[in-house]
Amino acid sequence: MTNKVRVSNTERIMKLCLGLIFTKRIVRFVFFKFHGYFNQHKMSLLGAFMMPFIVLFLSLFFRLDKNRKNNIKKTIKYFYPHVTQPILTPSNCVRIVLQSCYLVLFNTTTTSQAHIAQEQRKTWRKIIRSARIVRVIDSKLVRFFRRAWLITKKQQKSKVYQQISTSSLWKNSTLKVTFFTLLIFAVAIFVTVPFSVEAQAVFISLILLVAYSLRRVEGHMATIAMITLSVTTSTRYLWWRYTETLNWGDPLALALGFGLLLAETYAWLVLILGFFQTINPLSRKPIPLSEDTSTWPTVDIYIPTYNEPLNVVKPTTIAAQSIDWPADKLNIYILDDGKRPEFAEFAEKIGVGYLTRPDNNHAKAGNMNHAMQVTNGQYIAIFDCDHIPARSFLQMTMGQFINDSKVCLVQTPHHFFSADPFERNLKNHRKIPNENMLFYGLIQDGNDMWDATFFCGSCAVLKRSALEEIGGFAVETVTEDAHTALRMQRAGYKTTYINIPQAAGLATDSLSAHVGQRIRWARGMAQIFRLDNPLLGKGLNIAQRLCYLNAMLHFLSGIPRIVFLTAPLALIYLNAQIIYAPFIAIFLYIVPTLLQVKITNSRVQGKYRYSFWGEVYESVLAWYILKPTTVALINPNKGKFNVTEKGGLNSTDHYDWMISKPYIILLLVNVIGMAYGIIRLLFGDTSHIGVLLISMLWASYNIVILGAAVAVAAEAKQVRSSHRIKANFPAAIRLANGRTIKVKITDYSDNGVGLETEHSHLCRVNDKVELLMSRGFKQFSFATYICNTRDKQIGLTLRDLNLEKQKAFIQCTFSRADAWLDWQENFKHDKPSYSFSKVFYTSLRGFKNLIFHAPSELRPLINFITKVLHFVVSLLPKKPTKVFTPS
Amino acid sequence: MKRVFVKGIKGGTGTTSVVANLACALRKSNENVYVIDLDPKGDIGLHLGLSWEHQLGWSDYSSFRAAGCQFHQDDDGIKFLPYGSASLSNLNFTSIIESCEQLKESENAWFLFDCPAHIDVVDYPTRKEDIFLEIVNCDAICHSFIYKRLNALKHATSRWQHYFLINRFNSASELESDLLQLWQSELPLLAPLYINQDEVIKEATAFRNVAINCAPYSVANDDFETLAGWLVSRASNND
Amino acid sequence: MNDYAVKKSTILTQYDIDNLLHQFGGKNQTYIEIVDVEKNRQTIEKYPLIKDIALSVKDTQQVKNINKSTY
Secondary structure, three states: OHHHHHHHHHHHHHHHHHHHHOOHHHHHHHHHHHHHHHHHOOOOHHHHHHHHHHHHHHHOOOOOOHHHHHHHHHHHHHHOOOOOOOOOOHHHHHHHHHHHHHHHHOOOOOOOHHHHHHHHHHHHHHHHHHHHHHHHHHHHHHHHHHHHHHHHHHHHOOHHHHHHHHOHHHHOHHHHHHHHHHHHHHHHHHHHOOOOHHHHHHHHHHHHHHHHHHOOOOOHHHHHHHHHHHHHHHHHHHHHHHHHOOOOOOHHHHHHHHHHHHHHHHHHHHHHHHHHHOOOOOOOOOOOOOOOHHHOOOEEEEEEEOOOOHHHHHHHHHHHHOOOOOHHHEEEEEEEOOOOHHHHHHHHHHOOEEEOOOOOOOHHHHHHHHHHHHOOOOEEEEOOOOEEEOOOHHHHHOHHHHHOOOEEEEEOOOEEOOOOHHHHHHOOOOOOOOHHHHHHHHHHHHHHHOOOOOOOOOOEEEEHHHHHHOOOOOOOOOOHHHHHHHHHHHOOOEEEEOOOOOEEEOOOOOHHHHHHHHHHHHHHHHHHHHHOOOOOOOOOOHHHHHHHHHHHHHHOOHHHHHHHHHHHHHHHHHOOOOOOOOHHHHHHHHHHHHHHHHHHHHHHHOOOOOOOHHHHHHHHHHHHHHHHHHHHHHOOOOOOOOOOOOOOOOOOOEEOHHHHHHHHHHHHHHHHHHHHHHHHHHHOOHHHHHHHHHHHHHHHHHHHHHHHHHHOOEEOOOOOOOOOEEEEEEEEEEOOOOOEEEEEEEEEEOOEEEEEEOOOOOOOOOOEEEEEEEEOOEEEEEEEEEEEEEOOEEEEEEOOOOHHHHHHHHHHOOOOOOOOOOOOOOOOOOOHHHHHHHHHHHHHHHHHHHHHOOOHHHHHHHHHHHHHHHHHHHHOOOOOOOOOOOO | OEEEEEEEOOOOOOHHHHHHHHHHHHHHOOOOEEEEEOOOOOOHHHHOOOOOOOOOOHHHOOOHHHHHHHOEEOOOOOEEEOOOOOOOOOOOHHHHHHHHHHOOOOOOOEEEEEEOOOOOHHHOOOOOOOEEEEEEOOOHHHHHHHHHHHHHHHOOOOOOEEEEEEEEEOOOOHHHHHHHHHHHHHOOOEEEEEEEOOHHHHHHHHOOOOHHHHOOOEHHHHHHHHHHHHHHHHHHHOO | OOOHHHHHOOOOOHHHHHHHHHHHOOOOOOOOOOOOHHHHHHHHHHOHHHHHHHHHHOOOOOOOOOOOOOO
16 A cells, blocks of 8 residues: 555656646646556556657657557567567567568568469479489489390390300319409409599499499399499498598597597498398298108207296297197107296196206206206207297298208297387387398398308207207307307208298397397307307308308497497597598598498398498497497406396386486587587688588487487387287187177287277177187187277187187187298388488487486476577567568 | 089088078079979978979979979079979989989089988989088087998999088087097098088078078178189089 | 907098098198197097097907996
């Protein structure tokens, strides 16, 4: 009250003062306006007091009636759409100034808007048309080159060619030696002769042209030609790097540059070895067995387990029992290192062997060695306890042993029906080939060509006599599988691979478990190299040694990957010229070589690994396999066997900060580097702009890759405890009224089935129906309940199945011979641009995840930054929108 | 001409409904189908839409030519000859079977004979390329009859294609699935398919139709289509 | 009781089965599925009538004393 009284006192004084100069009406107007401005428009005291006078002053020149005023307001609102209500704030001043400049300098009139849009459309059409022309030319060229290739091929088939190719001249050894020497000499010259920048430009563009023309030509010869070109250019590139680009004048740049060069040499070696390994993949076909089953050999199936729950081991054991093999020649054993009574009971109940041992020495290898002593099958099939075999497993594989007595191992792919952490967290299950796919789809087939198939510890059959000859499974390393295969190969046995998925299992269910598994493999491979180096020792041929070397190098990728992720920063932060060459030379050497290698790799690996995803997978693992491999290389006996945990459940979405910490740091360093790079671009030395730009381009690529790597760490929620497996096979349901309807099974899990009827059905939830599924000529019926229905879909649950029925269910679903056959056909051939866009969007999601999952301590900071950004954006001039036109 | 004899190994195995549905399935794939009823019970007509009062059939005529007027055609185009009331007895079933060749367009046609269970297999004038389907149910009696039949066939002098076809299979029954597995692994001459039990087959006759027409999404439909396909492949094996 | 010769005639030997397949079965299918011998043995053991028939058709000399089972 007092306040109001005081105000009205001042008001009274003011009124008296004003009354001296103005008429009573004007004074009243001034105070009316003042109250309006002050109370409603929240203007400052002074502003509110001054405004009526400005209005009065302006009214001397303009006639301000209500209409006019509204129009002016509208016009101002139109030109300054983002100016907020209390007009006289500093930010609004900035907005008004910027907007005024913008309005003065740029054409914003709406009358020309239509014209502009038309122009835009025209340009767009032109762009589309030129793109189409490029595509047409491209396809014409491709067709032309394809035809050219076919012509040369046809000529090869002519008689003269045959005469030449069959002549004895080729068998002359001196001629061979001379030929190879000449070839090597020619390649050496090609690689080492120094070119001027212009010559390099011509050379590289020629090679790119050939590579381009070969790109879509089918056939293995074209692939080999592309590989040859890639090898030549990349070797040439490396030679150039070693001879011309080391900055001997600057010790820091020299040290850093040499580090990068070593990493590049590693990448080059892996590339060459990779090409060698996969140059001619041997797609081995199963060999049928004789029809007389009495001649078939005896097989023991080992299912080693340590701490996995019974519900994981159960389906595997049941499926193993239903493998199509004469029952008297098939023995199944659960090798339980956990020594759990419920496992013994289960084994007893379904009639399989149960083996334990007094100690737990040497983990899985020791477990299997112990089992070998108490069993006596001629062959040993091994399934990790979560790999459910198909019924055709043995008939698909055993033919190799019968065909060639030197074969000691038949490996089949590890197929996973659940999404691995990468697929789940990046949400690309069945859309992008996973990490495994390259190895089992291509590399193993390539290895098989060179008799160097690796043993992968599960889903494989081994020959007992071969194992006994080398003293059982190798126990010296944590990857007993690879080491065992190596020893058998040294003993003169052959290992083989059949790329037909004949078993499927659960993928690791968290990123940390996945990384843990890879750490074990990396450590194991390093151990093998220290204890039983495949490059040395007897019994292996050179190709096998190289395949092992490549596998080993693959696990050493930690350091080089981190070097690549940080290399561009050397120039940005330290101004260290790690590639000491003029901008144009760098551009001419690096970009075409990378392009060439990418195109070739995309062609070779296309169906099994999409471009750029390899970098993502490798980046995630790089930091973690770095330490164990290094430690194992120095001291191979350190470190113990850790079991890969499977079958768990993530109850909520969460972010694995622990695992992504190194990448967040790398990411921060790169982002700050980019910011610093921009500052340097604006204010720095102009002579460095070229290399700086290249470095920044590289850094931004790294940021994209790292973004995708941190995206993986956002662990998605796992809803179901049992995984739904997509399927497509016929079945039938018998309703309570006795009618039998044919249906299609669309998915199944270990306690339910999803199916689709051919027309809309009249089933209701909780109805009891009988599900009829067949396996070969046999048919099984299951009592089920409907748990959900939709138009043509029905979800069924199976409740309280007895053991017999469980067995039948697994036989009809998981262990179907064709259950996993379509896994590789799902993927189209790689398109690098498409693949990059996928990586890019994944990366964006990674950044989003980072912000979304940020810990609460960081929240205020993030909020603050968002607000600042928002504010800065709000200051920028805006184009007047076409909501209405000023009259 | 392709001749298929369908006979129950004992009475009540569901032979007539198999014949009717099989005929329909064959007809659906544009085959020319004749169904000849050799069973004095004479109920095939009811499956194929003949009126209940209809009495006459080939057994009421003195010659096959005269009985020709008793060929009926159902909505799907199946031509069938009912047995009739046996008022004249100068035609026997063998002469009917043999006379079928006289029909025009008979070279590529299918002849399905609905045979009574009480006449022994060897009494039919079967030829090498004929197919004889013996309908069985998954039960112990049929099991015993099958082994009796196998022993009889062992001494047979002529040859034809003989198969046991399981009808009304119900996999929910433990005995039936046990027997099926046993038969599949030990029984020679078991057809590699079976007809599932389906309420629709029963219901369809009440609607004066066959299951294939009534319930296109039923398992019965699938089973008969498979059976027809299999028979086509068996028959073409002869050529 | 039947005499031995007549009883012998109920036995289905592998030769008989091959013959039957040849005479009445048309061509044999190529698909071979592994036979669950144990399961079949259990089935035969389980049902006395089936066992009876199995004993008659197999070439084994076992005393038959089963006429009606209490099963």
